[in-house]
Amino acid sequence: MLKVLITASLFHASNYKNLNWKTVFLILFLVALVIRFPFFFRDYIDRDESTFIIMAQSWVDGFLPYTKLWDLKPPITFLFFAVVISVFGKSFIAIRLAGVVLVVITALFTYKIGTKITSKKVSFWSAVFCVFLQSLFGSLQGVMSEHICTMFFVLGVYILLSKQHLAWYFFTGILFGLSVMSKLNMAYALLAIGVYFIWKAFHEKQLWHGFQRLFVMGVAFVLLVVSTAIPYYLQGDITIWWQSIFEAPLAYSGSKQHSFLKTLPFVFIILGLLYTGFALKLIDSRSKQLQLLTVITIGILLSFMQAGKVNGHYLIQLYPFIIVPVGMAVSRFPIINKKYNGIVVVLLVLLPMEAYLEYVNVVSNKMEKGTFFNGEGIDVPRYIVENEIETKNIFFTEYHIGYWVLNETPPTKASTHPSSITRDELFPFMKNPRKTGMEELRYILEVVQPKTIVARKGKKIFDKKLEDFNSYIDVYLENNYALVKTIEGGLIYQRLE
Structure with missing residues (x-):
């Protein structure tokens, strides 16, 4: 009922004028909590999430990742889970609540990025759908490495769009380092940003200005990556850090049978939508902010092509950067007649059907087995x-x-x-x-x-x-x-x- 009232009230344009980030955060948190809460009690939602938890517990017990147990992910993913376990103990609820926080922060800064480009209304609904898309369908109700890396990357992109001082670029480099050391394929998006910055510096004849920012950001990125090696160096086991984080993923990627051709239909659809939006002037190709979001999208799509597949949880990385341009394009369509507002509200409320079914499952399990955990x-x-x-x-x-x-x-x-x-x-x-x-x-x-x-x-x-x-x-x-x-x-x- 709360979600219905919130949704219905926000159809009135006047309600967006005084919308502030605290209100947006509260709404996004409530929406994310309602959708994700019944999955707090599920044993596992994705096998990878289970592995992250086991690896993190080993770290909490005193064993660095890759030393006693091993998995094919960078260490910041395990560190995130290890911090949650260290603070709250062995708790499914704490881990899944941390997932809610990740989704909400990502959606909130998607909203803040949107406000740099478009209206508060478009930005708000982009953020709401960002919550939906990161929380529904498949294994997205769990806490995935994509949730972690995307949050750090979105924070970094927001700073690039809103701050100019070199100190902020240093902090952005740290955030991008955290993102890549959570999921390596975000390096493609980071490389795309670097290429865009170089092109922009040449185009605007501000080479020194562009070089400074790229250099500071790059130094911070390298420092973050190197810092993850320090515990292994002190332990005299630096080779396992290098081999597990960099060599193993390359070997795994090279051994897979997936062809990049399988990803082409999806890639063409996304690029086609962007091209259509620019061609029809639904979105402004001259906007530097939209240019940045576009090159990030292209970088992520290239990483999908390299992987040779597009799993549902991979798309978590894409949603925050594509959803604002899509929202801007949709906002140019004819306004829905007010008499259909009720239908729209009902459709929005029914969208998280997966969550409602899980609520039923949780209650049934409690009645049958005496516990919500199932x-x-x-x-x-x-x-x-x-x-x-x-x-x-x-x-x-x-x-x-x-x-x-x-x-x-x-x-x-x-x-x-x-x-x-x-x-x-x-x-x-x-x-x-x-x-x-x-x-x-x-x-x-x-x-x-x-x-x-x-x-x-x-x-x-x-x-x-x-x-x-x-x-x-x-x-x-x-x-x-x-x-x-x-x-x-x-x-x-x-x-x-």
Whole structure:
């Protein structure tokens, strides 16, 4: 009801004139909280989020990322989760609330960027839809590395558009460094900004002015990146920092079978929309602010092409920079007749249907099981604890957030993220004793010999294309383990004596 009243009241143009950032923040926070709150109680929403939590917990326990556990992400992503865990303890609610804060700050500064280019009305609705788009559909209700890197990048872009002193450019470089060290592909957007600044300096014949700002920003960026290496240097393990953050992603990217051609339809659609907006003068191509947002968009699209795919959570990085130009273009369309305002309000309220369904799921789980927290990543560990099942060297091939719930760790470094076991190209950079995925899997099952293995019902343990891995583990489970319990989609196997 609150959201309906807020939405309805803002259709009146006079209500935007005195709109200030505090009011916008409050509205965005309420919208984000309503949409994301029911997912506070879900065990996991994306496997990557579970891995970030496990890596962060290891850091909180005193082990730098990549030393005891390993994952293919830069360290600032793990640091974000580690800070939340350090302050609030092991809390799903705290982590998901931190996700709300990320989304709201990103949307708020999307609004502030918009006010540098267009009206408060367009800026406000761009921010609202930024919340929607970062919170709905697929795995976006979790806390993804894209949420983290995008927040830092949007803050940096806002400063570029609003501040001129060199000290602010230094701070912007720090923010861009935090963004890239949360998700490396944001380097493409940063490179696009650098090229634009150089072009602009030549075009406006302000080479020294442009060089100063780029230099200061670049120095700050490098200092931030280098600062993440200091703990490893002090520990005498600088090579694992370099290999894990820079060499491993390059090797992984080079080994993938995804073709950039698969991304072309999406890329052409986005670029086509921008071109149409400029060509029809729905948006002003002479606006320096819009030029900057456009080059950032192009940089992000190039990173998608390099990856060869466009996953739903990748788009989190794109939304804040494309949504303001889109909002400006839409605002040039004929005004909707007031008699249709009610329909628009209803559509906006129905948009987060995914969240409403999750509210029902949370309430149903409370009535059935006595707790709001739900999902096999919670139910399976609860069953294991209640029935005193052995957890030493437990191996989660699915629902691996269960390690965190049980206060356990993965049996080996390479098994931190279950899919990493099958990525032979990553093993040279892990400082792992085994050199191939099959060797690692054999070691886990035949040497470590976990007493308990957790798998997922109706799904192959590894990607269905990996027939050799699946054949081996299926036969090994059949000969050496017994299925003792099925909990919804979770399968609990116990090793035979």
